[in-house]
Amino acid sequence: MSEILVNKLTGTSTAGSILVTGEGNSTTTNLQQGLTKAWVYCTPSAIGDSHNHSSFTDNGTGDHTLGLTNAMASAVNYTTMTTGFPQPASYNRALTPMGNDKTTTATRYKGGPLHTAGTEDLPGNMFVINGDLA
Amino acid sequence: MSTLKADTIQSTSGGAATLTKQSAAKMWVNFDGTASGAASRDSFNVSGMTDDATGKYTASYTNSMSNGTYAFTTATVDTSTTSRGGNTLNLRDGNSPETSNIKLEGRFGANANNNGGLMDQDFMFVTVMGDLA
Numbered sequence: 001m002s003e004i005l006v007n008k009l010t011g012t013s014t015a016g017s018i019l020v021t022g023e024g025n026s027t028t029t030n031l032q033q034g035l036t037k038a039w040v041y042c043t044p045s046a047i048g049d050s051h052n053h054s055s056f057t058d059n060g061t062g063d064h065t066l067g068l069t070n071a072m073a074s075a076v077n078y079t080t081m082t083t084g085f086p087q088p089a090s091y092n093r094a095l096t097p098m099g100n101d102k103t104t105t106a107t108r109y110k111g112g113p114l115h116t117a118g119t120e121d122l123p124g125n126m127f128v129i130n131g132d133l134a
Numbered sequence: 135m136s137t138l139k140a141d142t143i144q145s146t147s148g149g150a151a152t153l154t155k156q157s158a159a160k161m162w163v164n165f166d167g168t169a170s171g172a173a174s175r176d177s178f179n180v181s182g183m184t185d186d187a188t189g190k191y192t193a194s195y196t197n198s199m200s201n202g203t204y205a206f207t208t209a210t211v212d213t214s215t216t217s218r219g220g221n222t223l224n225l226r227d228g229n230s231p232e233t234s235n236i237k238l239e240g241r242f243g244a245n246a247n248n249n250g251g252l253m254d255q256d257f258m259f260v261t262v263m264g265d266l267a
Contacts, residue, residue: 001146002146004138005136006136006137006138007135007136007137008135008136008137008138009137009138009139009140009143010137010138010139011139011140011141012139012140012141013141017141018140018141018142018143019141019142019143020142020143020144020150020151020153020158021142021143021144021145021148021149021150021151022150022160022197022265022266022267023149023150023200023265023266024200024265024266024267025148025149025150026267027197027266027267028142029158029160029179029197029266030178031143031158033159033162033178033179034158034159034160034178035158035159036158036159074175074176076164076175076257077164077175077176078164078176079162079163079164079209079259079260079261080209080259081207081208081209081259081261082209083207092219094219094220094222096209096210096211096212096220096221097209097210097211097212097257097259098211098212099211099212099256099257100211102257110212110220112219112220113219113220114219114220114222114243114244114250115219115243115244115245115246116218116219116244116245116246117217117218117219117243117245128207128261130159130162130178130261131162131164131176132176
């Protein structure tokens with residue numbers, strides 16, 4: 001196997017665009033577009049581990065805001081994927097992005113039940129962001 | 135810092151290069167379920183969105199996946215209905231992920247006496263991980 005050791009990859013035609021060949025050995029896919037731009041695992045009170053996240057704000061029960069280190073290009077165009085672990089013996093809980101509080105530098109989420117109203121602190125909260133960096 | 139400049143990266147045999155212990159998403163989309171045609175705001179590897187019915191959508195891929203066993207995640211926003219649980223976006227009932235598209239359904243939250251129903255939401259997200267054909 002050949003291996004290139006390098007600290008930074010840049011496109012020659014467009015700095016932020018590099019194609020990689022797909023697994024089927026025929027199509028190509030854009031490397032930058034496929035890379036996750038931010039992810040985080042957090043408890044109801046703090047970030048456990050993360051990429052491109054700079055801050056955690058507890059707005060109240062089941063209501064949190066996460067700040068981004070490097071901003072996204074648009075406040076509305078990126079995707080926010082979410083999963084939340086329920087408390088033991090609980091079920092039908094979800095973590096949901098709050099679309100009206102989504103900016104280029106922060107995202108806000110609500111944890112709570114799927115079968116009734118209200119918010120709830122979930123023990124484990126996971127977020128993944130895809131889209132374009134500024 | 136050393137910088138490697140290239141437009142396309144392949145393995146030495148011309149296939150897929152390995153990203154050490156990592157993989158990249160093969161598709162993602164941010165779309166408006168309330169808009170005509172479930173219009174995409176931004177996307178990667180999506181050739182088009184189809185609004186099949188209220189709360190029902192199809193996201194078609196530009197480059198197909200190699201099989202239907204890929205992983206995907208979905209999410210949608212909470213619209214703050216005070217009497218119901220959170221909204222969801224899921225694989226459409228009775229469907230499996232396909233190599234060329236994925237069929238989805240969005241539902242508003244349930245309460246103690248009523249199931250959630252099909253509903254268009256303004257912000258809906260999908261991400262696909264797996265192997266390209």
